[in-house]
Amino acid sequence: MADGDDGNGLRNVLVTFKSCLADNQEILMDPYLKGWKGLVRFLNTMGTIFSFISKDAVAKIQIMETFRSGDQKESYATLQSMVQYELSNSLVDLKQPGSYPTSGCRTILRLHRALHWLQLFLEALQTSEADAQTSVLCTDSYNASLANHHAWIIRKAATMAFYALPTRDAFLANMRVGTNEEAIAMLEEALPHIRKVYEVTESLYAQHNLLELP
Numbered sequence: 001m002a003d004g005d006d007g008n009g010l011r012n013v014l015v016t017f018k019s020c021l022a023d024n025q026e027i028l029m030d031p032y033l034k035g036w037k038g039l040v041r042f043l044n045t046m047g048t049i050f051s052f053i054s055k056d057a058v059a060k061i062q063i064m065e066t067f068r069s070g071d072q073k074e075s076y077a078t079l080q081s082m083v084q085y086e087l088s089n090s091l092v093d094l095k096q097p098g099s100y101p102t103s104g105c106r107t108i109l110r111l112h113r114a115l116h117w118l119q120l121f122l123e124a125l126q127t128s129e130a131d132a133q134t135s136v137l138c139t140d141s142y143n144a145s146l147a148n149h150h151a152w153i154i155r156k157a158a159t160m161a162f163y164a165l166p167t168r169d170a171f172l173a174n175m176r177v178g179t180n181e182e183a184i185a186m187l188e189e190a191l192p193h194i195r196k197v198y199e200v201t202e203s204l205y206a207q208h209n210l211l212e213l214p
């Protein structure tokens with residue numbers, strides 16, 4: 001299958017982020033990870049040049065899936081319960097790397113920052129002109145978000161890889177949600193949910209002073 005998920009295109013992947021928000025405004029871990037897995041599958045359809053990015057995302061998803069299937073799986077049911085559990089049991093390196101290099105809190109923080117990139121990129125794609133270059137949209141959204149947290153060498157590799165992105169038309173077609181107009185309409189529909197997940201997580205992390213975890 002040449003698309004980003006099991007045959008239904010990127011719509012189902014992005015809609016997964018809608019199902020992350022529970023009625024009590026907590027963020028459910030399982031659909032959050034499922035959304036990321038779908039995004040990684042989509043990324044993999046765009047060529048092996050992106051595999052250093054997808055490998056890192058996969059490693060982080062796996063860390064979280066291990067927590068979700070371990071002894072403390074209930075504590076990892078939502079981002080809120082994870083923060084509560086890990087902080088109250090001192091399972092997070094707060095100032096410098098130490099005994100907990102793969103805590104749930106720092107692992108989700110990395111994905112959370114990447115979700116901000118996704119939000120900015122999709123917003124840019126949604127409002128872009130027909131002749132816009134995806135590499136430019138991607139670089140601008142990366143520089144406004146994730147790049148601020150990456151070392152020089154990663155920034156260099158990422159911006160080089162962005163040049164290999166398909167054209168806007170090919171990118172929208174690869175999403176497999178119909179015509180360009182239908183793909184853009186789908187982005188418009190999905191974006192509020194992605195923004196909401198981002199905002200709820202950002203305020204959770206801000207409230208607990210977790211936004212700069214090493």
Ligand SMILES: CCCCCCCCCCCCC/C=C/[C@@H](O)[C@H](COP(=O)(O)O)NC(=O)CCCCCCCCCCCCCCC
Nearest residue numbers: 039040042043052053056057110111114117138146154158
């Ligand atoms: C469409 C093009 C996709 C471009 C993806 C943009 C994100 C670029 C990220 C570059 C990350 C490079 C790999 C290494 C990262 C790590 O150093 C770094 C820090 O981790 P550490 O503290 O454990 O060391 N990791 C991270 O920041 C997490 C990165 C996770 C990236 C996930 C990206 C998934 C992209 C999915 C694309 C789907 C596009 C859909 C659009 C319709």
